[in-house]
Amino acid sequence: xxxxxxxxxxxxxxxxxxxxxxxxxxxxxxxxxxxxxxxxxxxxxxxxxxxxxxxxxxxxxxxxxxxxxxxxxxxxxxxxxxxxxxxxxxxxxxxxxxxxxxxxxxxxxxxxxxxxxxxxxxxxxxxxxxxxxxxxxxxxxxxxxxxxxxxxxxxxxxxxxxxxxxxxxxxxxxxxxxxxxxxxxxxxxxxxxxxxxxxxxxxxxxxxxxxxxxxxxxxxxxxxxxxxxxxxxxxxxxxxxxxxxxxxxxxxxxxxxxxxxxxxxxxxxxxxxxxxxxxxxxxxxxxxxxxxxxxxxxxxxxxxxxxxxxxxxxxxxxxxxxxxxxxxxxxxxxxxxx
Amino acid sequence: xxxxxxxxxxxxxxxxxxxxxxxxxxxxxxxxxxxxxxxxxxxxxxxxxxxxxxxxxxxxxxxxxxxxxxxxxxxxxxxxxxxxxxxxxxxxxxxxxxxxxxxxxxxxxxxxxxxxxxxxxxxxxxxxxxxxxxxxxxxxxxxxxxxxxxxxxxxxxxxxxxxxxxxxxxxxxxxxxxxxxxxxxxxxxxxxxxxxxxxxxxxxxxxxxxxxxxxxxxxxxxxxxxxxxxxxxxxxxxxxxxxxxxxxxxxxxxxxxxxxxxxxxxxxxxxxxxxxxxxxxxxxxxxxxxxxxxxxxxxxxxxxxxxxxxxxxxxxxxxxxxxxxxxxxxxxxxxxxx
Numbered sequence: 001x002x003x004x005x006x007x008x009x010x011x012x013x014x015x016x017x018x019x020x021x022x023x024x025x026x027x028x029x030x031x032x033x034x035x036x037x038x039x040x041x042x043x044x045x046x047x048x049x050x051x052x053x054x055x056x057x058x059x060x061x062x063x064x065x066x067x068x069x070x071x072x073x074x075x076x077x078x079x080x081x082x083x084x085x086x087x088x089x090x091x092x093x094x095x096x097x098x099x100x101x102x103x104x105x106x107x108x109x110x111x112x113x114x115x116x117x118x119x120x121x122x123x124x125x126x127x128x129x130x131x132x133x134x135x136x137x138x139x140x141x142x143x144x145x146x147x148x149x150x151x152x153x154x155x156x157x158x159x160x161x162x163x164x165x166x167x168x169x170x171x172x173x174x175x176x177x178x179x180x181x182x183x184x185x186x187x188x189x190x191x192x193x194x195x196x197x198x199x200x201x202x203x204x205x206x207x208x209x210x211x212x213x214x215x216x217x218x219x220x221x222x223x224x225x226x227x228x229x230x231x232x233x234x235x236x237x238x239x240x241x242x243x244x245x246x247x248x249x250x251x252x253x254x255x256x257x258x259x260x261x262x263x264x265x266x267x268x269x270x271x272x273x274x275x276x277x278x279x280x281x282x283x284x285x286x287x288x289x290x291x292x293x294x295x296x297x298x299x300x301x302x303x304x305x306x307x308x309x310x311x312x313x314x315x316x317x318x319x320x321x322x323x324x325x326x327x328x329x330x331x332x333x334x335x336x337x338x
Numbered sequence: 339x340x341x342x343x344x345x346x347x348x349x350x351x352x353x354x355x356x357x358x359x360x361x362x363x364x365x366x367x368x369x370x371x372x373x374x375x376x377x378x379x380x381x382x383x384x385x386x387x388x389x390x391x392x393x394x395x396x397x398x399x400x401x402x403x404x405x406x407x408x409x410x411x412x413x414x415x416x417x418x419x420x421x422x423x424x425x426x427x428x429x430x431x432x433x434x435x436x437x438x439x440x441x442x443x444x445x446x447x448x449x450x451x452x453x454x455x456x457x458x459x460x461x462x463x464x465x466x467x468x469x470x471x472x473x474x475x476x477x478x479x480x481x482x483x484x485x486x487x488x489x490x491x492x493x494x495x496x497x498x499x500x501x502x503x504x505x506x507x508x509x510x511x512x513x514x515x516x517x518x519x520x521x522x523x524x525x526x527x528x529x530x531x532x533x534x535x536x537x538x539x540x541x542x543x544x545x546x547x548x549x550x551x552x553x554x555x556x557x558x559x560x561x562x563x564x565x566x567x568x569x570x571x572x573x574x575x576x577x578x579x580x581x582x583x584x585x586x587x588x589x590x591x592x593x594x595x596x597x598x599x600x601x602x603x604x605x606x607x608x609x610x611x612x613x614x615x616x617x618x619x620x621x622x623x624x625x626x627x628x629x630x631x632x633x634x635x636x637x638x639x640x641x642x643x644x645x646x647x648x649x650x651x652x653x654x655x656x657x658x659x660x661x662x663x664x665x666x667x668x669x670x671x672x673x674x675x676x
Contacts, residue, residue, distance in 0.1 A: 248607065276606075
């Protein structure tokens with residue numbers, strides 16, 4: 001038995017905003033799984049902003065993607081044939097083997113998935129890496145106290161929407177920014193106290209005014225997914241002893257020339273600010289605590305999730321590109337087994 | 339009995355680099371001290387970079403200086419007449435009543451000074467606010483570990499030179515930047531492992547190269563007194579999980595137009611950096627610990643201090659202006675009772 005699997009490879013390294021031609025669809029023929037191996041059919045795969053940085057050929061916290069090779073990333077799949085002690089046909093599994101329809105594995109990096117009754121794709125979003133990112137970044141770095149104001153940029157994304165909801169659970173006033181009225185309306189519907197459609201405030205001065213109007217009491221914790229003018233505006237609106245959690249800066253990932261940074265960094269001193277970046281791997285050792293918190297919140301109905309879904313491996317590049325044009329609300333996913 | 343005291347007042351708010359005409363020398367006549375009062379003659383006064391920000395009329399962590407009013411700041415003085423229970427003639431005292439030759443006090447904000455055999459002016463530098471700034475910022479925020487590399491900008495200043503020496507005591511490799519060969523030679527003489535005369539590297543690219551050459555193993559703790567291109571170069575050279583302690587940004591204090599900030603802030607994420615600003619008041623409650631550490635180090639001969647001294651109240655503005663032109667090595671002081 002052999003299996004034909006389609007996969008997405010990096011055709012060329014993008015300059016600036018990635019384009020469809022940076023990706024290619026290819027077919028590989030997989031053999032039957034050997035002794036100690038399993039054949040997995042992916043059912044869902046994740047596209048995430050951090051993948052953009054892996055398309056650049058440089059040393060970073062994750063190695064770069066290689067041209068002509070399939071991309072990778074988180075995926076949920078089903079074991080369809082097994083010669084491995086620990087996996088049985090029908091098992092759901094989590095892996096980093098996204099961007100392909102199927103793969104053979106010797107079990108390394110493969111994790112059996114107990115969904116606790118949640119839809120399996122939740123483990124690519126709220127209950128997966130984006131959820132852990134939100135939970136760890138907000139609670140362990142931002143350390144919000146009850147009654148404080150938390151401002152979340154990119155609030156309607158997979159990470160941002162989780163940060164908003166966790167901050168509400170912790171008794172904070174929450175302000176979010178997003179790029180459409182529809183996203184803002186959704187954020188209101190999940191309990192965000194105040195929202196800014198940043199596209200209504202196209203220059204830096206207007207954005208600063210909007211931040212101040214939305215958080216007249218000042219910002220205690222700013223959760224940064226966007227960068228650029230958002231960071232300038234946040235620095236203006238921060239309170240003394242404020243914390244800026246730097247999770248992402250999606251507005252600069254596609255810059256071909258580095259853009260100048262905020263001219264108001266001296267606030268770091270006069271407001272005694274802490275600005276701290278992180279990578280989700282820092283919280284891997286706390287996964288059990290995260291899952292405990294999250295499962296409780298899900299049971300109590302305190303977490304709402306939303307997904308934007310593309311269908312078919314051939315549309316994975318489209319899904320990825322939508323991350324940069326604001327085409328996703330909540331978690332961006334690709335469904336692979338329709 | 340009355341006393342004639344000369345004092346320096348703010349004549350006008352400086353725009354850009356302060357000029358002598360922003361200051362005026364005035365005379366006041368002090369009455370004899372009343373019941374519960376003392377008359378203090380200042381012997382030493384301090385000028386510090388943070389005073390520049392108090393010349394701007396804005397809300398900040400310390401209220402702005404007022405035009406036509408005497409400036410203030412740390413000073414050491416001697417009680418020359420006392421009607422106060424707690425102070426006797428001849429007592430040495432610390433106060434915030436600098437920029438004047440003498441003053442009347444009801445004792446509030448006046449602190450009797452036990453010099454432990456040190457020269458009294460040490461309590462305006464290594465054993466005073468600049469020393470506490472260095473100690474608190476480096477140890478409590480930077481948290482250097484033995485064997486790590488600590489980079490100190492403005493290393494030959496009152497704060498910077500203390501940071502260098504405390505980092506050496508803690509077993510770190512220490513790199514310092516300063517603005518003259520003479521300062522660099524002094525830094526070497528007090529044990530700094532590597533020095534950069536930043537004036538030899540006038541553009542950003544050259545400064546980045548110089549940072550990398552001086553710390554080829556990468557920087558773990560960057561103690562920031564300077565800002566501007568120094569911060570850009572530090573971000574390039576930081577190691578993963580590095581800490582940037584933001585104490586000052588003297589290079590931007592006199593900007594009339596805000597300068598763009600670093601274009602490489604995305605390193606905050608990819609290197610998981612922590613950037614933290616502070617004001618020395620944050621460490622006031624730890625003063626006893628600081629004094630304990632410091633007195634031990636002085637006894638063991640581990641702390642060298644250097645002073646640059648101007649003489650006479652009329653030269654206090656000159657002393658202050660020298661802070662911004664690199665005219666001081668170690669602590670900048672004004673001797674008042676010659």
